[in-house]
Amino acid sequence: MTTAFRVLGLLALVAMALIPFLPLGAAQEYIWHVIIQIFLWSFVGNAWSLMGRFGLVSLGHGAFLGVGAYATVLLWNFYGMTPWAGVVLAVLLTVALALVVAYPCSRFQVVGHYFGLVTLAVGEVVRLWIVAERDWTGGSLGVSLKTGGTASGLWTLQFADKRVFYYVGMAAWLFGLWVWWRVDRSMARSAMEAIGEDETAAASVGIRVTRFKMGITALSAALTALGGALLALYLAYTNPDTLSGIGVSLRIVFAVVLGGMYSLLGPFVGTALTIALSEYLRIYFGIKLIGIAETIYGLLLIIFIIFLPAGIYGSIRDALFRRRPARSSGGVAVGAASS
Amino acid sequence: MLELSQVTAGYGAFTALWDVSLRVSSGEAVAVVGPNGAGKTTLLRAISGLIAPRAGRVTFEGAELAGHPAYDIVAHGIAHVPEGRRLFPQLTVAENLKMGAFLPAARGHFHESLERVYTLFPALAERSAQRAGSLSGGEQQMLAVGRALMSRPKLILFDEPSMGLAPVMVLRLFDLIRRVREEGYTILVVEQNVRQVLKLVDRAYLLEVGRIKMEGRAADLAEQDFVRKAYVGF
Amino acid sequence: MIEPIFILEAVVNGILLGGVLALLALGLNLIFGVIDIVWIAYVDIVALCMYGVYFLVTLYGWPLWLAGLGAIVIGAGLGVLVHLLIITPILSSPPINQLLATGGLLFFIQSVATLLWSTDHRSVRVTLPTIEVGGIFISFSRLLAFGLSILAMIALYLFLKRTYTGTAIRAVSQDREAIALMGARPQRLYVVTSMVGGAMAGVAGALLIIQYAVHPYFGGAFGPLTFMICVLGGLGNMVGAFFAAFIMAQVISVGGVMVSTEMGYVIAFVIFIVLMFVRPGGIFAKRG
Numbered sequence: 001m002t003t004a005f006r007v008l009g010l011l012a013l014v015a016m017a018l019i020p021f022l023p024l025g026a027a028q029e030y031i032w033h034v035i036i037q038i039f040l041w042s043f044v045g046n047a048w049s050l051m052g053r054f055g056l057v058s059l060g061h062g063a064f065l066g067v068g069a070y071a072t073v074l075l076w077n078f079y080g081m082t083p084w085a086g087v088v089l090a091v092l093l094t095v096a097l098a099l100v101v102a103y104p105c106s107r108f109q110v111v112g113h114y115f116g117l118v119t120l121a122v123g124e125v126v127r128l129w130i131v132a133e134r135d136w137t138g139g140s141l142g143v144s145l146k147t148g149g150t151a152s153g154l155w156t157l158q159f160a161d162k163r164v165f166y167y168v169g170m171a172a173w174l175f176g177l178w179v180w181w182r183v184d185r186s187m188a189r190s191a192m193e194a195i196g197e198d199e200t201a202a203a204s205v206g207i208r209v210t211r212f213k214m215g216i217t218a219l220s221a222a223l224t225a226l227g228g229a230l231l232a233l234y235l236a237y238t239n240p241d242t243l244s245g246i247g248v249s250l251r252i253v254f255a256v257v258l259g260g261m262y263s264l265l266g267p268f269v270g271t272a273l274t275i276a277l278s279e280y281l282r283i284y285f286g287i288k289l290i291g292i293a294e295t296i297y298g299l300l301l302i303i304f305i306i307f308l309p310a311g312i313y314g315s316i317r318d319a320l321f322r323r324r325p326a327r328s329s330g331g332v333a334v335g336a337a338s339s
Numbered sequence: 340m341l342e343l344s345q346v347t348a349g350y351g352a353f354t355a356l357w358d359v360s361l362r363v364s365s366g367e368a369v370a371v372v373g374p375n376g377a378g379k380t381t382l383l384r385a386i387s388g389l390i391a392p393r394a395g396r397v398t399f400e401g402a403e404l405a406g407h408p409a410y411d412i413v414a415h416g417i418a419h420v421p422e423g424r425r426l427f428p429q430l431t432v433a434e435n436l437k438m439g440a441f442l443p444a445a446r447g448h449f450h451e452s453l454e455r456v457y458t459l460f461p462a463l464a465e466r467s468a469q470r471a472g473s474l475s476g477g478e479q480q481m482l483a484v485g486r487a488l489m490s491r492p493k494l495i496l497f498d499e500p501s502m503g504l505a506p507v508m509v510l511r512l513f514d515l516i517r518r519v520r521e522e523g524y525t526i527l528v529v530e531q532n533v534r535q536v537l538k539l540v541d542r543a544y545l546l547e548v549g550r551i552k553m554e555g556r557a558a559d560l561a562e563q564d565f566v567r568k569a570y571v572g573f
Numbered sequence: 574m575i576e577p578i579f580i581l582e583a584v585v586n587g588i589l590l591g592g593v594l595a596l597l598a599l600g601l602n603l604i605f606g607v608i609d610i611v612w613i614a615y616v617d618i619v620a621l622c623m624y625g626v627y628f629l630v631t632l633y634g635w636p637l638w639l640a641g642l643g644a645i646v647i648g649a650g651l652g653v654l655v656h657l658l659i660i661t662p663i664l665s666s667p668p669i670n671q672l673l674a675t676g677g678l679l680f681f682i683q684s685v686a687t688l689l690w691s692t693d694h695r696s697v698r699v700t701l702p703t704i705e706v707g708g709i710f711i712s713f714s715r716l717l718a719f720g721l722s723i724l725a726m727i728a729l730y731l732f733l734k735r736t737y738t739g740t741a742i743r744a745v746s747q748d749r750e751a752i753a754l755m756g757a758r759p760q761r762l763y764v765v766t767s768m769v770g771g772a773m774a775g776v777a778g779a780l781l782i783i784q785y786a787v788h789p790y791f792g793g794a795f796g797p798l799t800f801m802i803c804v805l806g807g808l809g810n811m812v813g814a815f816f817a818a819f820i821m822a823q824v825i826s827v828g829g830v831m832v833s834t835e836m837g838y839v840i841a842f843v844i845f846i847v848l849m850f851v852r853p854g855g856i857f858a859k860r861g
Contacts, residue, residue: 057669059613059676104850112668113611113808117800118849124797125842132835246793250676257673291687291789298681305674306662389750409753418754425751427744438744441737442756490756 016170020163032162034279038272039169040231043176045256045267047223050183051216052253053262054192059116059249060123061224066244067094067126068225069232070137077146078136087229091222097122098221099214106213109199120246127245142239145232158236165234172230173268176223180264183219188212254301257309263317270312340365340525341386341417341494346395346405348385355381357549359395363494363527368520370536370557371529373546379529380422382546383496386527387419388412399494414442418492422499424483428472432463435471435482439489448491456485459518477508484519495519497528501535513539537561579830582709587826589711591819592719593780597795598802598814599726600773606809607746607766610660610671614679615774616799617792618655621682622648622778624787627695637699641779645772652771656764679792686789696786718780725776726815732769742766746809798825798838801845821845 016035024031048061071090075081081089101122104110110118130137137143147158159165183189191212194202203209232238241247251274259270278293285292308315341363349355355378363369371379384390386397388409397405404412413419427435436456440449457464460481466474471482480500487495497516501509513535520526520539530536537543537557545553545560553560601615612618622644629640655678663674701713733739741757742765749759785791802821806813821841829837 052669055667055669057672059672101846108850110849113605113672114804114849116668116672117611117804118846120797121801121842121845125839125846128835128842129839132833132839246797250680253673253676254680289688290691291684294680294684295688298677298679298684301677301680302659302674305666305670305677306659309666309670387754389753408758409750410756410758413754413756421751421754425748425754427747427751429747430740430744434740434744437737437740438752438755438757441741441752445756446737486755 013174017167020166029162032166034275036162036165036169036234038268038275039166039173040227040234041252041255041275042268042271043169043172043230044224044227045252045259045271046173046176046180047220047227048252049256049261049267050180050220050223052256054216055111055196056213056217057116057253058119058220059246059253060119060121060126061220061252062123062244062246062249063119063126064094064098064221064224065228065231065248066130066238066240067097068228069238069243070130070143071225072229073143073145073232073238074136077143083229083233087226090229091225094225095218095222098217102214102217103210106210106217111199120249123244123246123249127240130240130244137240140240142237142242145236145238158233168230169234172226177264177268179219179223183216184264188216192216251297254297257301258304259312260315260317273312340367340400341527342396342398343382343386344396344398346382346385346392346397348381348390348392348395350381350390354393355549356385356392359546359549359551361544361551361554363525365493365525366523367542368526368528368540370540370543371527371546372531372533372536372543375531376548377546378549379531379546380498381549383419383422383498383527383529386412387417387496389419413490413492414444416491416493417496418487418490418494419496420483420487420498420500422502424479426471426474426479426482426486428470430471431468432471432474432482433467435486436463436489439486440491442490445490449489452489452491455522456488459488459522460485460515476504477511480504480508480512481515484515488519488524492524494525494527497526497530499529499531501530501532509535534561578708580827582711583826583830584823585709585711586715587823588819589715589719590826591822592722593777593784594799594802594822595815595818596722596725596773596777596780597799598806598818599729599811600770600777601799602803602806602809602811602814603729603773604766604770605803606811607742608656608660608664608763609746610664611675611800611803611808612655612678612770613672613675613796613800614655614682614792615770616796617679617682618648618651618771619774619778619781619795620686620787620789620791621651622775623782623791624686624690624695625775626779626782627697627787630697637697637783641776644779645775648775648778649768649772652767652769652774653764655771656767660763660767661760679796683789683792690789692788692790694786694788697782699783701783712784714783718784721780722776725773729769729773738762738765742769798841801842805845805848 019035020032044061044065048058051058068087068090071093072083072086075086075089076083101118105115105118131139134140145158191202191207194205194207195209195212199209228243231243255270255274256267257270258273259268260266274297277296281289281293281296343359343361346359347354347357359382361369361371371382373379381390385392388404388407388411391406395405396403399415399417402415404415427438430438436453437449440446440452445452462478463481463485466478471479474482484500500512500516504512509532516526516528517539528536528540537560540557542555543557543560544551553563597616597619601612604615605611625647626637626640626644629635629643630637635643659674659678663671699714701717704711704713704716733743741752741755742762744752745757745759745762752762753759781787798821802817803814805821806815806817824841824844825837827837828840832840
């Protein structure tokens with residue numbers, strides 16, 4: 001990145017940090033709400049893209065979101081466990097789930113279509129199980145976070161002031177970017193790209209295929225679970241359809257693809273666009289045209305996959321920097337891979 | 340019947356044939372011989388439409404065929420027995436032959452053609468319900484030839500038919516091709532096994548590194564040094 | 574303890590369910606086996622055909638059997654449309670892109686359906702009797718659906734085995750160049766395959782609407798299940814999918830009776846995941 005862009009980036013960050021203190025009128029809580037959603041969902045999107053960019057296209061990340069969210073909420077609701085501990089446990093639980101699924105997939109070279117479908121099944125299992133165990137999960141009605149009442153906000157991680165979550169969200173988002181950037185610069189990236197291109201060849205030069213795949217999957221799952229927990233804490237409510245299942249999984253994928261799977265800021269751009277679009281449509285159409293946002297999403301996803309596989313941000317960036325596209329990884333289409 | 344005029348063809352950035360011209364007259368048996376990598380397979384693929392020539396003309400019975408797709412060229416009467424047989428391994432012998440008669444014109448005469456093929460190759464008749472993938476090398480080659488015959492072609496292209504066959508089978512194979520020729524088909528064979536194929540055909544061309552180096556009657560070419568020294572036949 | 578008679582009833586219902594699931598899986602498998610692309614949105618197309626039957630019957634007053642035939646035509650048409658507009662441009666794209674494109678289609682169909690027809694559940698009011706055989710109650714519509722799906726599968730089998738086009742469709746999946754040398758156009762064969770796959774979806778839709786209500790997210794219920802069955806039987810393996818469908822249907826049906834409906838599905842999915850690891854190619858793996 002050139003110095004000019006660095007400075008610009010820094011300025012943008014500062015601006016973002018200052019937004020909660022700007023007088024934005026009556027709608028300010030709403031604006032914060034939208035931005036918090038963007039932060040948290042792009043954090044999740046970045047986590048997904050850690051796998052997606054290497055050809056491990058998961059259509060079941062809703063499972064990780066769901067386990068992260070539900071574990072955190074239920075541990076608080078039933079055992080009064082502070083979310084600080086609850087989130088940690090939730091993440092560990094999710095990683096365990098991820099490893100259980102990733103191990104056989106990695107060892108038996110379950111890739112491409114098969115992998116997508118297996119992850120889809122996993123996502124559905126989690127959702128169905130949440131609904132089935134309605135006695136304590138609340139089933140399709142979801143479960144609300146019990147109020148902390150008089151207990152300290154920091155202990156229960158429940159805050160009346162949205163702005164706290166604004167900074168929590170922003171911190172999470174930045175953390176996610178940092179992790180992505182570290183992975184991008186690490187050995188893991190070269191190894192994963194080699195694996196994506198030719199697993200057998202990679203193994204024959206000594207790359208521990210299974211270990212890398214599982215590692216990336218665990219990392220992606222852990223971050224996603226964290227995102228799910230934060231979302232549940234913020235919204236103080238969780239529901240099997242908003243935080244698990246194929247719908248939300250596809251929405252994550254779509255946002256990342258729209259923005260660009262192979263770039264650092266791609267998920268952010270894509271998420272910002274999709275959330276902004278859906279909010280705009282909601283304001284404009286009100287309750288009249290339910291489903292219009294998703295209709296447009298679906299259409300855009302199809303069009304983007306066909307014409308712009310590198311996504312909006314990715315394509316613009318490639319064009320601006322005239323980078324040679326990174327060699328296909330896992331057989332994925334064009335797109336230089338780092339910011 | 341068939342005339343190639345200064346055909347240049349290749350794959351991507353690589354050119355395999357340069358300015359190749361040859362002709363095959365109706366009823367003739369012609370061979371194209373040459374070492375590995377000479378471009379022989381490319382030549383046949385350019386004729387049958389699997390690849391489009393970059394330059395030059397391919398004329399068959401007056402029709403310009405260069406650049407036409409494969410499914411169109413076979414309709415004009417050129418059948419290609421591909422390198423490596425290219426059978427449909429999961430389909431049975433009978434089904435492979437049925438596919439050979441896919442063309443509307445061929446379908447009408449399906450039973451007649453089938454009879455003919457089974458008479459020529461009784462081994463196929465015995466194995467008609469067997470999966471093509473489980474046949475022996477020799478049987479597979481027979482099936483590939485039979486399949487080509489099902490389309491009722493006028494010209495048959497043979498691409499390295501002896502490849503991968505045991506020596507005994509090779510002799511039987513050329514015998515087979517001779518019988519096909521006797522049935523009245525015009526044939527163009529591309530082969531590495533020079534000695535055997537020259538016994539079979541009327542005329543031959545020598546293709547080396549994408550260009551025609553020599554041409555003549557088979558008997559004359561058989562006397563040439565290159566046959567005796569450079570290319571080992573059995 | 575559950576009385577054995579209920580388990581028996583569950584087994585029978587499982588068989589009946591298996592028939593329709595097998596039909597769903599076959600259509601999807603046909604397309605994957607030949608064109609090598611998984612239509613994530615397949616069951617949503619089935620849902621569209623269900624809507625088709627619904628509207629033909631309730632809005633236009635068509636008799637049910639005619640609407641069923643209409644659904645087949647609708648399905649075939651949708652199959653061709655999807656292939657030409659979405660599949661053809663991404664034929665040589667990496668599998669990821671293909672999954673995402675058909676995933677986008679799923680989104681699109683579900684939301685257009687919500688937009689046009691709201692989330693209301695719609696069912697075709699058919700009063701078909703319930704038959705009693707030796708203490709077991711079987712709904713006639715289920716029996717009918719089972720019988721017709723078997724017929725449809727036989728028809729598909731005959732098409733693929735006996736006709737020139739059907740055999741050519743099997744051939745093109747084995748060697749695309751060779752079939753072109755026989756005079757068949759691979760692109761055309763793909764279109765026909767998609768058309769037949771779509772027609773199967775139409776049949777499935779017609780058979781499902783007499784048993785279930787349709788709503789925009791119907792695909793979410795049956796979709797993952799169908800994929801699971803296909804993968805279990807070996808993606809592309811028609812016979813495998815057939816048996817996998819019946820096995821899964823039994824698990825769902827009996828599990829549903831013994832524990833709860835949702836748990837029945839959960840067990841089925843878990844078994845799927847476990848089996849994937851034991852035999853990643855599918856129980857009856859033939860293709861890679």
